[in-house]
Amino acid sequence: MIEVSDLTKRYGGRFAVEGLSFQVRPGVVTGFLGPNGAGKSTTMRMILGLDHPTRGTATIGGRPYRSLSRPLHRVGSLLEAKAVHGGRSARSHLLGLARSNAIARSRVDEVLEHTGLSDVGGRKPKKFSLGMSQRLGIAAALLGDPEVLIFDEPVNGLDPEGVRWIRNLMKRFAAEGRTVLVSSHLMSEMADTADRLIVIGRGKLIADMTTQELLEQGSNNHIRVKGRQLSRVATVLENAGAKVTMGDGDLRVAGTTPERIAELAAAHALTLHELTPVHASLESVFMELTADSVEYQAQGGNR
Numbered sequence: 001m002i003e004v005s006d007l008t009k010r011y012g013g014r015f016a017v018e019g020l021s022f023q024v025r026p027g028v029v030t031g032f033l034g035p036n037g038a039g040k041s042t043t044m045r046m047i048l049g050l051d052h053p054t055r056g057t058a059t060i061g062g063r064p065y066r067s068l069s070r071p072l073h074r075v076g077s078l079l080e081a082k083a084v085h086g087g088r089s090a091r092s093h094l095l096g097l098a099r100s101n102a103i104a105r106s107r108v109d110e111v112l113e114h115t116g117l118s119d120v121g122g123r124k125p126k127k128f129s130l131g132m133s134q135r136l137g138i139a140a141a142l143l144g145d146p147e148v149l150i151f152d153e154p155v156n157g158l159d160p161e162g163v164r165w166i167r168n169l170m171k172r173f174a175a176e177g178r179t180v181l182v183s184s185h186l187m188s189e190m191a192d193t194a195d196r197l198i199v200i201g202r203g204k205l206i207a208d209m210t211t212q213e214l215l216e217q218g219s220n221n222h223i224r225v226k227g228r229q230l231s232r233v234a235t236v237l238e239n240a241g242a243k244v245t246m247g248d249g250d251l252r253v254a255g256t257t258p259e260r261i262a263e264l265a266a267a268h269a270l271t272l273h274e275l276t277p278v279h280a281s282l283e284s285v286f287m288e289l290t291a292d293s294v295e296y297q298a299q300g301g302n303r
Contacts, residue, residue: 001025001179002047002148006056009042009203016042017203020056024181024198026147029174031194031211032183035290039203040183041079044152047181048077060148072101076141077150081133081157086126090117090136093125094143103144111139116165130157138166149173151182155189167193187283191215199286201293211282218280219288223258225251227265227272236268237261250274 002024009017017039024030034040045051047058049065060068060075068074084093094108112118115135120128125136134157141149149170155163170193174180184190190197190211197214199207207214215221226249227233234244234251240260245252253261258275265272 001062002058002060002150002181003062004043004047004056004058007043007046007053007058008055009039009046009051010054015203017046017053017200020200020203020205022198022205022208024179025196026179027174027177028195029170029180029182029193031190031197032181032200033187033190033197033286034183034200034206035293037202038200038290038293040200041152042203043200044077044079044150044181044183047150048075048079050079070101070144072097072103072144072146074144074146075148075150076144076146078134078137078141078154079150079152081130081137082125084125084133084136086124088124089122090125090128090139091121093136094140097140097143101144107143107145111142114142115139131159131162134158135162138169146178148179149181151180153184154182155184155186163189187281187286191282199289201290204293206289206293214285214289215279215282217289218285220278220280220284222252222254222278223256223261224274224276224278225253225261225272226274227270229270232268233265233270233272236264236270240264252278 005021007017007020008015020043032040042051046053047065065071065075091108091112094111095105098105098108112121115138117135117139120132125133128136134154138154154166158166170180170182194211196210197207225233230251234246237244237253237256242256243254258277261275262272
């Protein structure tokens with residue numbers, strides 16, 4: 001488990017992260033979301049001991065990363081895909097990591113094959129595309145068969161097959177009881193991948209809940225109702241306290257449940273043909289939550 005407690009990082013008079021506390025539990029994929037400049041990468045760097053916090057702690061399995069012996073056996077991470085020695089081959093890069101953490105040489109070939117890089121293991125990463133560099137970074141993260149995975153934007157540069165592959169990889173790791181923390185700006189991908197979401201803005205915690213719980217907070221959530229005599233249905237629902245908007249051949253109803261709508265319709269002998277809960281997209285809920293935390297906003301767009 002990853003545990004962050006009162007984590008704070010200050011640069012001069014500016015807080016990159018301020019008083020951040022959360023847990024990343026094993027057995028689920030936890031998405032780490034926030035606008036540009038929210039402090040996600042800084043937080044991940046502090047978890048991995050690359051930056052020192054001004055205040056607070058970040059531990060993995062109850063210990064700071066820097067105190068872990070043979071850390072690749074405990075934690076696999078990908079923060080920057082291009083952060084490799086450009087003059088070494090991909091295989092040599094992985095061999096160096098393996099030797100420094102007492103990992104068998106055979107494991108290098110295993111992760112190269114697993115990430116689809118076997119045919120290019122002898123090539124230098126400086127010639128790799130972004131997608132291939134991402135795969136090499138993931139190979140390095142998997143090298144020690146770790147208990148914890150930390151990925152920062154792992155799908156950047158990947159083709160659709162690669163995106164599906166990394167999604168399934170993270171879900172499989174979580175299903176095995178491992179801890180997975182992943183950041184991404186692709187909301188649709190996070191909706192498909194993450195079981196739980198941690199949302200931050202301007203370095204502070206905004207939300208920490210399951211993906212379903214977060215989606216249920218959307219202001220555009222409603223129930224689509226179709227049937228006969230919709231004007232009468234609308235009157236009955238409004239009299240019961242629901243908020244009703246008349247659409248083109250249907251009603252958009254908020255403030256109640258499908259079960260209650262069905263009960264009210266039956267009590268008034270009204271026939272319904274459809275009761276469909278409609279949830280807002282993760283993107284729209286995210287935009288609502290972080291509207292006051294956007295640091296870099298283009299002019300001429302939504303404000």
